[in-house]
């Protein structure tokens with residue numbers, strides 16, 4: 001938390017070394033804001049930090065599809081329905097989600113975390129005038145890496161892009177919306193709007209925390225000591241998350257904007273609404289258990 005705030009406020013980080021490396025590393029000067037560590041490809045930390053966000057996506061997807069679907073981390077591309085892939089192809093996808101697509105196809109996901117700054121703290125080309133420019137570069141690269149997933153068929157490539165400052169690409173936002181819809185279908189009809197909102201907020205919190213853990217650990221030059229493991233129980237029951245529901249139902253805004261106009265501005269309304277939804281969920285669960 002303190003590291004995330006320091007990054008946000010451009011305050012120096014408590015770094016031990018002033019050189020990158022020596023091994024692995026490029027030997028270059030390390031700045032006190034962590035910009036070098038967050039963009040240097042020579043330390044090996046960029047690939048390791050991606051794991052933290054990747055595992056958060058696996059957890060979110062598993063909570064969403066439950067027993068009706070399946071989430072396979074580190075799936076071989078040749079094990080999907082993508083056409084024209086040789087059986088000995090060694091490309092892997094970060095996660096493949098079955099049971100969340102309306103057409104029944106596999107969602108082949110590649111999670112990526114990019115920095116809009118270079119190793120020297122300078123903006124990457126195009127990022128000053130164009131928000132999310134590096135996300136689009138990453139999307140193009142991933143599409144080029146998996147051309148088979150864009151050549152028709154039931155499977156789809158989803159590049160789940162995020163920036164070290166906390167920005168998420170459109171695809172990531174759409175996926176959370178779709179997963180919340182899938183998860184809410186298993187709630188009683190009267191609670192679906194509240195359930196959608198609650199799961200959405202829970203999952204954005206999960207993803208945002210994972211992203212900041214990944215950023216902080218990389219900025220300090222070390223991998224996060226204990227990344228949350230993906231193979232965890234399928235998540236809490238609905239009545240445990242309904243407290244997170246927004247008063248006015250699910251937000252259609254970007255993750256950061258969801259904070260506005262909900263808990264902070266209408267705490268009474270939110271409490272009343274979630275208490276009502278909460279007791280409804282309990283009532284339905286108790287009735288089901290009795291019946």
Ligand SMILES: [Zn+2]
Nearest residue numbers: 020025026040
């Ligand atoms: Zn370096």
